Amino acid sequence: MNILVIGGTRFFGVHLVWELIRCGHKVTIATRGVRKDPFGKYVSRLTMDLTDLHSIRSALCGRMYDVVFDNIGYSSNEIKHILDNLKCGRFIHTSTAGVYKLDHFDITEDEFDGNSIGLVWCDRKEMPYDDVKRQAEAVLCQKYQGLDWSAVRLPVVLGRNDYTNRLLFYVERVLLQKPMHINNLDSQLGFANAEEIGRFLAFLCEKKKTGPVNASAQGTVSLREIIGYVGGISNTVPILVGGGNQEAPFNDLSSFSMSVSKAEGLGFRFSSIQEWLPELLDYYISYVKRTAK
Secondary structure (H helix, E strand, C coil): CCEEEEEECCCCHHHHHHHHHHCCCEEEEECCCCCCCCCCHHHHEEECCCHHHHHHHHHCCEEEEEEEEEEECCHHHHHHHHCCEEEEEEEEEEEEEECCCCCCCCCCHHCCCHCCCCCCCCCCCCHHHHHHHHHHHHHHHHHCCCEEEEEEEEEEECCCCCCCCCCHHHHHHHHHCCCCCCCCCCCCEEEHHHHHHHHHHHHHCCCCCEEEEECCCCCCCCCCHHHHHHHHHHHCCCCCCCCCCCCCCCCCCCCCCCHHHHHHHCCCCCCCCCHHHHHHHHHHHHHHHHCCC
C-alpha cells in the first residue's frame, strides 16, 4: 500500500515506520524536516508544518494515499487541513486516553463519543490538551462521516528514546538520591509500550472502519512499585518530599486502566506491563549509571 505517515521521526512513530517498511509498504513521511530520520532510502519525504495551512497545502494538495497516519495532529483545524488537502482510503489518528475521565478500570471506547460534544474549530494552543484532542475526534465523527477512520486512544507511552524523559525522571531521582514529590504513590496506572504501539498502528492498516480504539498494555503498575524496583536494584532509598519544585511527571493521575477488548477482537494481543517494564527500567538504570559518571 501507498502510505503517508505525518510525523514518524521519534519515539513510537519510528517503530511504526519501520514496521510499515518491514511489511513491504511504500512509505512517505511528512515532517518539518528539522530532525534527521533513520530510514535512508526506504522512505520518501515531504516537508510540512502542521500549524501552517500554506505549508500543508503546498505539501499535500492533490496527493492520494491508501492510508494516512496522523501521529502529531492535535486540533480540529489541523485534522480539517490535512483531510481537505489530500485523498486517502483510510485515516488513522493518534489520540489519547485523556479524552476519557481517567478514574476507573477497564475504560471502554464508548465512554467518549466525538458526536457528544459541540464541534469547535480551534488550533492546538487554544484549549487544554485533552479538550483539543476531543475536538480532533469530534471533527472525524461530525464532518467526515464517510471516511474510513480510526482514532487510537493511548495512555502514557513508555519506551527507550522517550523524548519526554518522564520515566527517566523517577529512575534518576532514585539513583542520584534527589528528592521528588509524588502525590499518587499507590494509584494503579495504565501504560503502553512504544514498540508495541508501532506494531499496532501498522496492524490497523487493513482493518476497516474501526472508529475509536484503545491501545494499552494489559494490567497496571503503581509508582511505588516503579521506584521500589529501581531502589531494590540500586540499593538506594527514594527520597520523597511533600512539595516544592520536585513535582513528579505522573502526579495527579488516579487509578485507571483501558479495556483493549476491541483491539483483541480485531486480532491483536497487547502484552502485560510486567512483560516489558522491568527490562525497560533496567535500561534506564544502566543509562543513568553510565551518564552520571
